[in-house]
Amino acid sequence: MLPPTGATRLAAVIGSPVRHSLSPRLHNAAFAALGLDWVYVALEVAPGDAAAALAGMRALGLGGLSVTTPHKEAVAEACHHLTDDAATLGAVNCVVPVDGELVGHNTDGPGFVASVRATGTAVDGARCVVLGAGGAARAISLSLARSGAAEVAVVNRTAARAEQAVAPLGGVGRVVAPDEVAGPLASADIVVNATTVGMGEPGPDDLPVDPSPLHAGQLVVDIVYRPLETPLLAAARHQGATAVNGVPMLVHQAAVAFELWTGEAAPVEAMSLSVAELLS
Ligand SMILES: NC(=O)c1ccc[n+]([C@@H]2O[C@H](COP(=O)([O-])OP(=O)(O)OC[C@H]3O[C@@H](n4cnc5c(N)ncnc54)[C@H](OP(=O)(O)O)[C@@H]3O)[C@@H](O)[C@H]2O)c1
Structure with a gap:
């Protein structure tokens, strides 16, 4: 991973508990593989605080957000727009900022x-x-x-x-x-x-x-x-x-999110390797 600079973009996952999340590993491996100046962190957000977290995402200019248990439904309610699938499911696991508004997707x-x-x-x-x-x-x-x-x-x-x-x-x-x-x-x-x-x-x-x-x-x-x-x-x-x-699904749902945030083709192989090491 490149040392963060003033221009580094930030992405994160919110959940509770979130310490066990493999998402930081997957996304930081992807940023590193493509040499992108991005960093991805895990943020513990208490149940009930999802809407506040989304307001924070907007204010802080995060480049992307993953959402895990127990916030998927609350985030669906707090986004400005939802894809058809996210609206049908009433659940969002990936938020994409578009022209200052937040669009909720479901990449599972x-x-x-x-x-x-x-x-x-x-x-x-x-x-x-x-x-x-x-x-x-x-x-x-x-x-x-x-x-x-x-x-x-x-x-x-x-x-x-x-x-x-x-x-x-x-x-x-x-x-x-x-x-x-x-x-x-x-x-x-x-x-x-x-x-x-x-x-x-x-x-x-x-x-x-x-x-x-x-x-x-x-x-x-x-x-x-x-x-x-x-x-x-x-x-x-x-x-x-x-x-x-379940590892290939885990990798591919992250790859879809990565592509939505960065506009780059996800380095799926590097992402798979990063979690294979950890899980085996
Ligand atoms: N690989 C990936 O990328 C990925 C992504 C998302 C989730 N997952 C995994 O998928 C699993 C489900 O996650 P989720 O978020 O969908 O959970 P969830 O919403 O809590 O749903 C749990 C499901 O399991 C059923 N269930 C639980 N205990 C059962 C039992 N003893 N006998 C029969 N059915 C039982 C529930 O049935 P009832 O409706 O009858 O309670 C329900 O259908 C988890 O293991 C999670 O880690 C993997």
């Missing part, structure tokens, strides 16, 4: 789709199963539908949240009850775990779904990245499927 879905395409798997025409209906699952489901998926089946413990996730998906979305998931899992091209099951220190049976219908030719993504290898990924690989953890 586009980042997920980019990470799938990076494996060589087509999203257009794909049959997809999304496990979970929280913030990440809703963003992923919306982007899969917008990217031409033939079907997006949402499976969630709490049925009402699955209905909410499916509502903006048009004809390609449907709710599948957890006890009816075997058929959709067997016929899926892409299976995504966007629940928190498998996070932390999972036991060997800590699975979001019975993996026995999985098979070769499928892509199974677990968006959890701590740990890198979840019981679902191990089981999917055992069944012959291609298994991918």
